[in-house]
Amino acid sequence: MQRQGFGLSTDYFTDREYGQRPAVSETIDERVWGAIHALIDMRIGNGAFGYRFTEQCSDGDGPCGCDERAFAQFLQAEVPWINWPLIRSEVPETPIVLDLLEFCAKAVGEPILGSYHSYQHHHHMRWDRDAGLKAFVAEVNVLFQRNGVAFKLDINGQAQRILPQPIAHALGWTMFRTGDAQTDSLLEYARSHFLSPKLDDRRDATEKLWDSFERMKTLEPGADKRAQAEALLDRAAIPGSPMRHVLAEEAKMLTAIGNSFRIRHSEVTQVPIERSDQLDWLFVRMFSFLRLLLLSSGRSA
Known part of the structure; x- marks a missing residue:
């Protein structure tokens, strides 16, 4: 040395x-x-x-x-x-x-x-x-x-x-400009707190990421939340295309994950996420999906 x-x-x-x-x-x-x-x-x-x-x-x-x-x-x-x-x-x-x-x-x-x-x-x-x-x-x-x-x-x-390189690359993305201050705040909180050494902070960051997903579903014009969410997905892929179908299935799966695992809710029926590598995978999966939606809808800076 x-x-x-x-x-x-x-x-x-x-x-x-x-x-x-x-x-x-x-x-x-x-x-x-x-x-x-x-x-x-x-x-x-x-x-x-x-x-x-x-x-x-x-x-x-x-x-x-x-x-x-x-x-x-x-x-x-x-x-x-x-x-x-x-x-x-x-x-x-x-x-x-x-x-x-x-x-x-x-x-x-x-x-x-x-x-x-x-x-x-x-x-x-x-x-x-x-x-x-x-x-x-x-x-x-x-x-x-x-x-x-x-x-x-x-x-x-x-x-x-120290994050794995693919995660670090994704989290190093540009500032959020969704047009909704609360959504921007949730996204930035999620990104910054996921860098924490403490697992509880990263769980909190993952919760805020799922919260931002629910809020993003209401950003597009539409008669109700479902129509608004469909409009957001239409910005990411051509309606009726195979990619549009894949994105719709991913949105459903991510919503189900948020409801089934102990991310947004704390009922005894929710499944806890104990391992850090599992939390990394879920966070990056959601973050990458939201990044695509934000880029596709012109909500990036």
Whole structure:
């Protein structure tokens, strides 16, 4: 592993020879947790978290490191599901680890040593926030990338989910301009929240996507919702054509999915969607269908 400024190179032999490991795992396992545990320990030890949690020299000569007690107290209040001290052999649930990393990212700075206080046996310090955050993000992302973890920290230290490429391509589509502000809001909410690392957020995003589908059925002129929905499909394919028939069947199936599975309703008869990959498939299926309808009806920007 090689230092490149404040970042880390991920250019290992196996990356060059075989390509990077696919980011498919949504679980932070014991191996990655152990490295995260060590990474946090090292930054407590070198005073990097003193950027936010500053220890003051007892002689009144200024900052001299990280106040670990304050770090721990704020951590347990802001991430109340975490145990302190961190236990290397006990891996928290993945969303909690991501919260922990975001907490650390808010606190980190690159420590710059000043004068040496010989009586207290420490250096006085100041911190370079940008360099410290950049280095922390880079190290975390190396751990995730090398272990195929489907998360990353962005440049602000916030956790993001790494989507499979076809999904990322679809969600990167243009802004919504349906002519109805509430439909636009539902679509944008669905897209943005589906990037969340938390499965519950993605379930919520999927619900909003199905809600936007129901609302889109009323955007075209017509005597009632059925006629309006038929008019919208007529914009996407020639009436009576095989493609028009396929689109009508897809609209019926997507409506049935929304009513049968726990997407738009929460009755005990609804079937829950437990697996993330199943949720991905359903979300992309609906999103792609709505994208076609929006493009065909001139409701894209």
